[in-house]
Amino acid sequence: MRTTLRLLAKLVVFRCISVYLVASWFVPDEVYQSAEVAHHLVYGTGHLSWEWRHSLRSFFHPALIAVIIKFLDILSLSSQPLIYHIPRLAHALLFALADFSFYKICLRLCKTKGIAENSFVTYLSSWFVFYCAPRTLSNSLETSLTLIALNWFPFETKNFKGPTWPYIALGVLTIIIRPTVALIWLVFGVYHLYHSPTPVRLIFQLVLPVTLPILIVTTLIDSWAYGTPTIPLWNFLQFNVVQGGSALFGVHPWYWYIVSGIPAVLTVQMIPIIVGLLGPNIFRPSLLPFFATITYIIVHSLLPHKEQRFLLPIIPLLCIYAGGAFQNLKKWRGSAMAVMIAINIGIALFTSRYHQVGPFTAPRRIMEEWRGHHGKLSVAALMPCYSIPGHAFWHDHLDNLRLLDCSPDLEQLRGPTELDESDQFHGNATKWLIETFSLEHHKYQRVLMYEKYYETSRRWFESNGWYQCIEKIWHSIALTSSREDNYMIVLCRNGY
Numbered sequence: 001m002r003t004t005l006r007l008l009a010k011l012v013v014f015r016c017i018s019v020y021l022v023a024s025w026f027v028p029d030e031v032y033q034s035a036e037v038a039h040h041l042v043y044g045t046g047h048l049s050w051e052w053r054h055s056l057r058s059f060f061h062p063a064l065i066a067v068i069i070k071f072l073d074i075l076s077l078s079s080q081p082l083i084y085h086i087p088r089l090a091h092a093l094l095f096a097l098a099d100f101s102f103y104k105i106c107l108r109l110c111k112t113k114g115i116a117e118n119s120f121v122t123y124l125s126s127w128f129v130f131y132c133a134p135r136t137l138s139n140s141l142e143t144s145l146t147l148i149a150l151n152w153f154p155f156e157t158k159n160f161k162g163p164t165w166p167y168i169a170l171g172v173l174t175i176i177i178r179p180t181v182a183l184i185w186l187v188f189g190v191y192h193l194y195h196s197p198t199p200v201r202l203i204f205q206l207v208l209p210v211t212l213p214i215l216i217v218t219t220l221i222d223s224w225a226y227g228t229p230t231i232p233l234w235n236f237l238q239f240n241v242v243q244g245g246s247a248l249f250g251v252h253p254w255y256w257y258i259v260s261g262i263p264a265v266l267t268v269q270m271i272p273i274i275v276g277l278l279g280p281n282i283f284r285p286s287l288l289p290f291f292a293t294i295t296y297i298i299v300h301s302l303l304p305h306k307e308q309r310f311l312l313p314i315i316p317l318l319c320i321y322a323g324g325a326f327q328n329l330k331k332w333r334g335s336a337m338a339v340m341i342a343i344n345i346g347i348a349l350f351t352s353r354y355h356q357v358g359p360f361t362a363p364r365r366i367m368e369e370w371r372g373h374h375g376k377l378s379v380a381a382l383m384p385c386y387s388i389p390g391h392a393f394w395h396d397h398l399d400n401l402r403l404l405d406c407s408p409d410l411e412q413l414r415g416p417t418e419l420d421e422s423d424q425f426h427g428n429a430t431k432w433l434i435e436t437f438s439l440e441h442h443k444y445q446r447v448l449m450y451e452k453y454y455e456t457s458r459r460w461f462e463s464n465g466w467y468q469c470i471e472k473i474w475h476s477i478a479l480t481s482s483r484e485d486n487y488m489i490v491l492c493r494n495g496y
């Protein structure tokens, strides 16, 4: 008992450190599909992206964050740093619980305690899990809930003592948060049904009674939040699968996960995982998590839109197999682990502290510099859409954040060859400034943009009363988009 509590305490500290250390920007969804929507629910301010205007997302995850924000508000703790960090802390703490649950799963599945601990260290040292765990990202919540759910999964079939409804309930919640995780649960569910002596009874006396109330409650939450009866899960499938809408966000070849996605997120952990899977049978745990992983990767490979973060839930499932490989190394085990951990610490520090940090440092600098002024800020971010955080981060310092629009033209309001606003700006910044921004630039006190676009449009800003008022802000050394630059520029309008 003492040792398990001590492990849990260590995991809590570990994930809390990540809340502090992870200061970089990863993907817009981290803010705009969760915390920003929550801010809108509680305060009525916050940008709702087009997915929310078309009822494609469930409010379940934002509603959880909204409860946290509302709580802070009631306790009069609604200052900007707390509004931003406490939801992150909540995600990280849940992840600590998930880590703990995963440790117990390793103990159950691996042949010896030593192997289980190797597998657990392989997972715990993953830079990508460290990088994602404290983010208000649906993938983070989905993964932590999946790991907690698996604690109640009957891997041992007939020898499993204990209730299985918690895994079904949590599994349904993960599907509501991210429908694609159903692929993992499909495999686990079929296994459970196959090994059940009474599969029909299992469905009617357990699965349905657990699932239906959850579906009804979440549908009610969504219908309340959208103001009309809505089942976002249905809309999501309809849009992404039937209409092929996910392709709007970029298309990758089918082999992208195998040659790029998985190596990037797993890095050196790939080696013990592959060795463990192919190595001697005596060390290899049940292949069930591996089959779930394969199903997940195959179907995701067939979907046109691919992202690294979609791989988060399968990292722990694969790490289960790494333990056996270390067991084979005997006296080199310690050194191999040290190398694996060191490499991951390096990547984690680089990606958390130096890579894509501008979207959070720039707003902080602007808020600091604005402190002596009266009133709230209106800021125009002339950069790829959703590349800086909104009200969920600035909280009460922000009056209005102008983003370049890049919503897909679902109602076909634009002509067939007409570009969206973001493409227009990045095509010829000066032209867009003259034609569009000159009509509205007096509404903003600050403009934020990447340096190279400022270079090309400097003349327009100087002749319209804008000047560079804060030293340029470091963004990143390794740029992931041609529309970014190493530095961000903050412009002030004369007199403000």
Ligand SMILES: *[C@@H]1O[C@H](CO)[C@@H](O)[C@H](O)[C@H]1NC(C)=O
Residues within 6 Å of the ligand: 428, 429, 430, 431, 434
């Ligand atoms: C951008 O637009 C401006 C104004 O319309 C024009 O003078 C300039 O030549 C354009 N630049 C490029 C590179 O097309």
